[in-house]
Amino acid sequence: MKRNSNVRQSVAVSVILLVLLFALPLAVIVPFRSELFSTESPVQESEGEPFTPGELDGKTVLKVLNGDAVEEMTLGEYLVGVVRAEMPASFEPEALKAQAVAARTYTLYKIQSGGNHGETADICTDSTCCQAYIAEDAARNNWGKDADAYEEKIESAVRDTDGMTILYGGIPILAVFHSSSAGQTRASGSVWLNDLPYLQSVTSPEAGDAIPNYYSRAEFTAAEFREKFLAAHPEANLSGEIGGWLKNAVMDSAGSVETLSVGGITVKGTELRTILGLRSACFEWEVQNGNLVFFVTGYGHGVGMSQYGANQMAKDGADYQEILTHYYSGVTVEAYSQPG
Ligand SMILES: [Zn+2]
Secondary structure, three states, X not given: OOHHHHHHHHHHHHHHHHHHHOOOOOOOOOOOOOOOOOOOOOOOOOOOOOOOOOHHHHHOEEEEEEOOEEEEEEHHHHHHHHHHHHOOOXXXXXXXXXXXXXXXXXXXXXXXXXXXXXXXXXXXXOOOOOOOOOOHHHHHHHHHHHHHHHHHHHHHHHHOOOOEEEEEOOEEOOOXXXXXXXXXXXXXXXXXXXXXXXXXXXXXXXXXXXXXXXXEEEEEOHHHHHHHHHHHOOOOOOOOOHHHOEEEEEEOOOOOEEEEEEOOEEEEHHHHHHHHOOOOOOEEEEEEOOEEEEEEEOEOOOEOEEHHHHHHHHHOOOOHHHHHHHHOOOOEEEEOOOOO
């Protein structure tokens, strides 16, 4: 193997480790297997029938680990399950298409960069390991009377974007996404170790007032905060006045905390977010009645596509390609077939 590709591989591996570390619903897949999907007896689409993917998404068959069972399904069938789970089905059709393309790209990226499940499977349905996935029956139960319309919207989003993939330099990107940003997404380098050229800070148009829990508050007593932080950093000095424990916050251009000092230890805002279970690293704090209170904006790591921002762009008339090329810098969106 060439040295360059080893370097690229280790960069990819560190990104994956960081992604997992910060509890993204992200994935690692395994040695890729591509097979021709048999189309000899096309099934008429109707309620309750399995989804029939487009030509490109039908060519790739994945081994999907679902609980203890491994199910074989086409990339298209898998993506329908991911979009059901990862974005509200009430969102605009173009936002759902953008989500389908991001999920397809993410899946192909992971397949090409190795995997978490060895020979067992290409990907799993656990959102803390790979991408979230919901089967049709379970989704229909959640959707109730809207089930037919929602399922059709999602199947259309996948079928109408058959094979469309976000590429940088001709290669599928690490298409991470998050729920909502505070007006600006974050560069990957402010959140993780690697600064990827296509994951830079861009504006994001979501209207906070319309998003559930866009502004959240989290309160910790001195004892609670000490217990949580010392579990991660036993060397921190949290003995003095609580008002002096957190200081020297460095903000990134998106208004999130890049680093701060906690009890004399410098940590990333993202790490403190994880330790405390905050909804994002876009936070401020103050001491109220002897407790530390955090005021948090948005939800998620803030890198890549904002789902609520994508929905707002769609409402304003953008199509899925415009949404994707806005959130991922310097990319193209093209029909792509996994080399196999
Ligand atoms: Zn997994």
